[in-house]
Amino acid sequence: MLTFMASDSEEDACNERTSLMSAESPVPRSCQEGRQGPEDGEDAAQRRSQGREEDQEEDPDRYVCSGVPGRLPGLEEELTLKYGAKHVIMLFVPVTLCMVVVVATIKSVRFYTEKNGQLIYTPFTEDTPSVGQRLLNSVLNTLIMLSVIVVMTIFLVVLYKYRCYKFIHGWLIMSSLMLLFLFTYIYLGEVLKTYNVAMDYPTLFLVVWNFGAVGMVCIHWKGPLVLQQAYLIMISALMALVFIKYLPEWSAWVILGAISVYDLMAVLCPKGPLRMLVETAQERNEPIFPALIYSSAMVWTVGMAKPDPSSQGALQLPYDPEMEDSCDSLGEPSYPEVLEPPLPGSPGEELEEEEERGVKLGLGDFIFYSVLVGKAAATGSGDWNTTLACFVAILIGLCLTLLLLAVFKKALPALPISIAFGLIFYFSTDNLVRPFMDTLASHQLHI
């Protein structure tokens, strides 16, 4: 029952996680978008129905800088690259935190490493007598899982194209509810069991209720940026833990590889669903499903001149959906596009130049990075070297992806490079380096 329900919500949750998208050319973006992201969807919808009347009342702070689309390309490039290293670190920290939470849980709470059934998306068991059979089963599991993800993504894109915003928002809210309440309750229960701490039901109810309610408010409505970021990291970690628990070993690795390839295709191919989603959102100047993107934007409204109403038209651009990652279903977490915030205001406008821009990364990326590192920590011989090697590999992959983002300035998949490095490092460290280091350490030989 749990599995069935979980899978349902997982799909929802998964379907909505997207990775970062790189902002395309000079669309100024509001740094507060992450914080006010959830509103944007509604606002966008309302805006479309009410025309542009609301523009005048829009909080000028929402717009970082309204740039005129036709900016000098050279200037844009410099400014984009300028913040490169800082943005990389702004993403390193949450990704590291998520992985630390997942690894700490895996190493201490036995529940998440026990085999207790499988998801309905991976029906083939891996308890087979022969290696060939096991391999075949894991490939079949991957095919099923991936096709579910593809179907969900296409469903989401269709919904978005036909403007069924209410359905999408309902779906998102349902999946966050499931994550914030049910999975948190299970997690808390298991942690308490591990440390043998007793907690009565009223206290438990109070804690879970407060955690979940504040989480819903922060993620879907308004809240302090740091709190929203913390909640997004926590739900990504919870989701990753569910995957680590319910995906059988070989299937997990094959799924990781297949998802990276799918991500690459879905984001870069002209007819890829994620790309279509992004382009549709761009055409409509709407943010794509906020609440499924981690935003590291900082507030920067100091010294911002109030944009005059006449330029409000240009100010609509900040809601460029590219900034928000396409929250595709968690099912396709692989919409890890790297988002690049829009460049600062054009020289003609009197908006402040130096605003802090944030970077956005889809939650699906968080989840699959953590699944890789968590699986490395869970399987094998409890070896820390493997876990650390995978961790460093993912960070390096993320760094390279952000570098590519700065070069190409368009939506990029964040999964392929990191997962490829992670897989290479995992298998080579586990099979080559680990026995070597074990022998060295036992004889206290240092190299």
Next chain:
Amino acid sequence: MTAAVFFGCAFIAFGPALALYIVTIATDPLRIIFLIVGGNAPLTHWLRTVDPEHHFTSTKANEGLKTINPDEPAPSMRLLAYVSGLGFGIMSGVFSFVNTLSDALGPGTVGIHGDSPYFFLNSAFMTQVIILLHMFWGIIFFDGCEKKNWYPLLAVILTHLLVSALTFLNPQYEISLVSAYMIMVLTGIWAFFVAGGSRRSLKRYLLCQDKNFLLYSQRSR
């Protein structure tokens, strides 16, 4: 073993590296990136063995860095050497010690079968010295590559082999550990002079007369 052993050994092994990280690297995002990339042991090891290519890529990287960070001066080669040496050292130290550390948390008695009871302490101190040595070796090696001096490179490789070979003498910790520390001190002094320090600058620093710290005053070469 106890939590005291765990934390004690952890801080012995990684304390200096952590302090160096917090003071010099944590403030600058670019340096953090270099640290992580430099800690990618196979990559830098490979880079180090192929001298001309390494030099070439470093110069190109330098140019690339200037575009990424126009605000600040591009990190000098010495800074790069220091950061990547430290990254390399941290990575190698972590790899060699973290499994031992995690065993230190579990139950057991050290040396119950007649082995030395100082197993953990020795490993911790050895890890510390190795991390610092890697950092110094990084500085000397990069400098040797820059100036196309082969003797520093040879000396670095030979001392590396020497220190590793000395660990074969474990569990006679007195010989291996003490000589490793002596080599570390000597290498440290050498790296100090290679990085541009001098007795005068050291005196100025100790007497608090130095306005700029050595590292920050580096400009790209």
